[in-house]
Amino acid sequence: xxxxxxxxxxxVAMVAVLFAFSTEAMAKxxxxxxxxxxxxxxxxxxxxxxPGFSNADAAGNWTGVDVDVxxxxxxxxxxxxxxxxFTPLSAKERFTALTSGEIDILSRNTTWTLSRDADIGLxxxxxNFYDGQGFMVRKSSGITSTSQFKDGISACTNIGTTTELNMxxxxxxxxxxxxxxxxxxxxxVVAAYDAGRCDTYTTDKSGxxxxxxxxxxxxxxxxxxxxxxxxxxxxxxxxGDPVWEDLVRWSLNTMIEAExxxxxxxxxxxxKTSDNPAIKRLVGAExxxxxxxxxxNEWNLRIIKQVGNxxxxxxxNIADPGILPDRGxxxxxxxxxxxxxxxxx
Amino acid sequence: xxxKKILPQLLxxxxxxxIFGFFTINAQINMDNRGIEFGFGFLKQEASFDIQFSLIDYxxxxxxxxxxxxxxxxxxxxxxxxxxxxxxxxxxxGVARLSPNYLIKKTAAFYVEFxxxxxxxxxxxxxxxxxxxxxxxxxDATLILGTSFMTIKGLYTPAPVWxxxxxxxxxxxxxxxxxxFFNRFAKKKQEEEGIQYPKFLISLGVFIIxxxxxxxxxxxxxxxxxxxxxxxxxxxFTYEGGLSIPPELIALTLALALYTATFIAENVRxxxxxxSKGQKEAAASIGLTPGQILKLVIMPQALRIxxxxxxxxxxxxxxxxxxxxxxxxxxxxxxxxxxxxxQTGRAIEIVAITMATYLTISLAISVLMNWYNKRxxxxxx
Numbered sequence: 089x090x091x092x093x094x095x096x097x098x099x100v101a102m103v104a105v106l107f108a109f110s111t112e113a114m115a116k117x118x119x120x121x122x123x124x125x126x127x128x129x130x131x132x133x134x135x136x137x138x139p140g141f142s143n144a145d146a147a148g149n150w151t152g153v154d155v156d157v158x159x160x161x162x163x164x165x166x167x168x169x170x171x172x173x174f175t176p177l178s179a180k181e182r183f184t185a186l187t188s189g190e191i192d193i194l195s196r197n198t199t200w201t202l203s204r205d206a207d208i209g210l211x212x213x214x215x216n217f218y219d220g221q222g223f224m225v226r227k228s229s230g231i232t233s234t235s236q237f238k239d240g241i242s243a244c245t246n247i248g249t250t251t252e253l254n255m256x257x258x259x260x261x262x263x264x265x266x267x268x269x270x271x272x273x274x275x276x277v278v279a280a281y282d283a284g285r286c287d288t289y290t291t292d293k294s295g296x297x298x299x300x301x302x303x304x305x306x307x308x309x310x311x312x313x314x315x316x317x318x319x320x321x322x323x324x325x326x327x328g329d330p331v332w333e334d335l336v337r338w339s340l341n342t343m344i345e346a347e348x349x350x351x352x353x354x355x356x357x358x359x360k361t362s363d364n365p366a367i368k369r370l371v372g373a374e375x376x377x378x379x380x381x382x383x384x385n386e387w388n389l390r391i392i393k394q395v396g397n398x399x400x401x402x403x404x405n406i407a408d409p410g411i412l413p414d415r416g417x418x419x420x421x422x423x424x425x426x427x428x429x430x431x432x433x
Numbered sequence: 434x435x436x437k438k439i440l441p442q443l444l445x446x447x448x449x450x451x452i453f454g455f456f457t458i459n460a461q462i463n464m465d466n467r468g469i470e471f472g473f474g475f476l477k478q479e480a481s482f483d484i485q486f487s488l489i490d491y492x493x494x495x496x497x498x499x500x501x502x503x504x505x506x507x508x509x510x511x512x513x514x515x516x517x518x519x520x521x522x523x524x525x526x527g528v529a530r531l532s533p534n535y536l537i538k539k540t541a542a543f544y545v546e547f548x549x550x551x552x553x554x555x556x557x558x559x560x561x562x563x564x565x566x567x568x569x570x571x572x573d574a575t576l577i578l579g580t581s582f583m584t585i586k587g588l589y590t591p592a593p594v595w596x597x598x599x600x601x602x603x604x605x606x607x608x609x610x611x612x613x614f615f616n617r618f619a620k621k622k623q624e625e626e627g628i629q630y631p632k633f634l635i636s637l638g639v640f641i642i643x644x645x646x647x648x649x650x651x652x653x654x655x656x657x658x659x660x661x662x663x664x665x666x667x668x669x670f671t672y673e674g675g676l677s678i679p680p681e682l683i684a685l686t687l688a689l690a691l692y693t694a695t696f697i698a699e700n701v702r703x704x705x706x707x708x709s710k711g712q713k714e715a716a717a718s719i720g721l722t723p724g725q726i727l728k729l730v731i732m733p734q735a736l737r738i739x740x741x742x743x744x745x746x747x748x749x750x751x752x753x754x755x756x757x758x759x760x761x762x763x764x765x766x767x768x769x770x771x772x773x774x775x776q777t778g779r780a781i782e783i784v785a786i787t788m789a790t791y792l793t794i795s796l797a798i799s800v801l802m803n804w805y806n807k808r809x810x811x812x813x814x
Contacts, residue, residue, distance in 0.1 A: 241669075244761075247775065249775070270761055271760070272759060
């Protein structure tokens with residue numbers, strides 16, 4: 089008899105545990121989301137200063153398309169796009185900062201690759217900028233194409249990035265011997281290249297365009313037309329919190345889809361009465377789009393109103409400052425680009 | 434009584450073990466949660482990144498373990514050169530600070546105060562970027578000593594091209610062994626029979642003649658490969674052939690040596706001033722010249738005061754060499770705890786290996802210096 093009691097209690101305990109887990113899963117509780125709401129700000133890892141992507145002005149205000157992803161999440165979760173704590177990180181520090189829990193979103197022009205996604209406890213949630221690696225040279229060198237590179241060329245770049253690997257693949261495939269000069273910080277790379285230490289400076293083309301503005305005389309340098317790699321840049325979250333992962337992914341998707349449907353920060357409120365149900369879902373006037381994250385229904389409306397759609401963000405941060413006026417592949421699929429996101433429904 | 438003595442020690446030990454245990458388990462749990470596995474298997478994987486400057490054969494198709502070795506050797510290289518330079522400079526400046534000549538004394542004092550009071554990282558940046566800005570482009574470079582070029586891309590010097598280099602090295606080692614035994618023999622003769630040999634001259638002779646013979650009979654042959662200017666593009670040049678020393682290595686060595694030499698100079702000064710004045714006066718009274726007093730009386734005693742704190746400075750220099758990462762000198766931190774860590778994502782493993790490596794280097798220097806310190810300690814007879 090006593091034996092059965094013991095078995096029964098253990099059975100009950102087991103059921104209770106299972107039940108506890110299932111209710112927790114059903115309530116869509118996300119530890120990161122809960123912590124963020126408790127703290128009152130989103131912890132976001134950004135670069136140490138890359139104009140157009142994440143860059144702080146003299147007053148410490150961060151702007152850029154990478155910054156806007158974090159602001160969108162803050163608008164959705166906390167109702168205020170300014171409630172973000174930005175942590176500037178070097179390429180070397182970024183993943184450790186994320187996996188160790190110092191930040192909750194890494195939005196720092198980070199290339200999505202298989203080994204990063206699968207190996208080191210990270211999950212990429214999407215692409216907010218399609219980029220590729222290129223080369224910058226001095227105009228006076230007369231080089232107009234990478235085919236003019238010769239043995240003995242020295243190339244400046246920074247460590248801890250896919251750039252170092254692509255550079256090797258590129259030079260090896262062309263059979264050119266080269267000297268890599270790799271720095272820890274981008275500012276030192278620019279300074280060394282600018283001083284003449286290297287014949288060429290290589291990194292993502294968007295980075296080249298942005299760093300060119302920091303040179304002592306930007307007009308003396310050109311970015312070569314060749315692109316030697318695919319660099320899809322996007323926000324990253326820690327593995328193991330699927331709700332938070334979905335939330336960041338759909339915050340980004342909302343911005344892109346809003347542009348597709350012509351919803352801007354200015355007209356978002358008036359779109360509530362639109363005839364198109366897809367638009368109505370994007371501004372919280374139809375469906376229960378926030379419930380899955382444990383948020384209210386206007387989470388996506390807040391993103392569009394406070395941060396704007398992807399096109400607005402691009403124009404404000406990248407096109408208007410003259411970094412990359414042409415959107416290239418970062419145009420909507422409906423307009424000849426490759427920006428294509430799953431529907432919000 | 435015994436328990437009273439042992440118990441606090443046991444408790445301390447237990448606390449330390451518990452703290453380490455807690456951190457280990459904590460890291461283990463967190464890594465498990467995030468699906469990260471712990472292991473050193475990655476060391477055998479292909480590194481697939483290139484390194485600017487390497488003492489051993491290396492390219493990206495080699496393993497991470499090989500990249501580690503490249504970084505380690507580069508760290509040892511800059512530390513070794515730095516230690517030699519800072520010792521020479523430190524001793525000169527330290528002695529100069531006690532010079533009766535006002536100008537020499539004040540210049541030395543100014544040097545010490547200036548260089549030890551500016552953060553090392555700033556000095557590294559200064560030497561690197563100031564030098565980069567000041568140095569000529571390869572095509573404008575001026576000849577140094579008729580064969581070398583100092584340019585923004587580095588120092589290009591003629592490189593020796595050896596035939597049968599191993600024979601030459603063996604002859605050098607052989608010469609050193611002969612010199613060692615000859616000196617022992619000469620010392621014994623002097624102590625037992627009072628016969629003095631011209632030790633230095635004979636040693637030097639052996640050291641020069643034996644390797645020279647290998648050129649005549651051992652098939653050893655030395656020629657030089659000279660750096661030649663090569664045009665890469667309209668305004669872009671470099672040098673081919675010869676030996677190229679990257680500006681990063683030069684700037685780093687310079688900064689480390691100039692910075693550490695100030696501390697060694699102070700150690701030397703303290704050591705010399707720690708010897709009582711009577712020693713100097715006694716030496717002078719038996720007719721020794723100032724140079725002899727320094728060499729035969731003051732220095733042997735002062736060294737006992739100088740060596741222990743100087744060991745610390747050697748350790749500091751070695752550890753400070755990790756600042757190399759800031760100026761792209763591919764040392765252990767930049768190559769292994771930098772690029773390799775990023776490419777593999779193995780933060781814990783790589784930081785552990787790097788820490789263990791620095792610990793080993795530091796302990797090795799310590800052991801060596803302690804051995805030397807013991808050798809020169811007063812031997813009571």
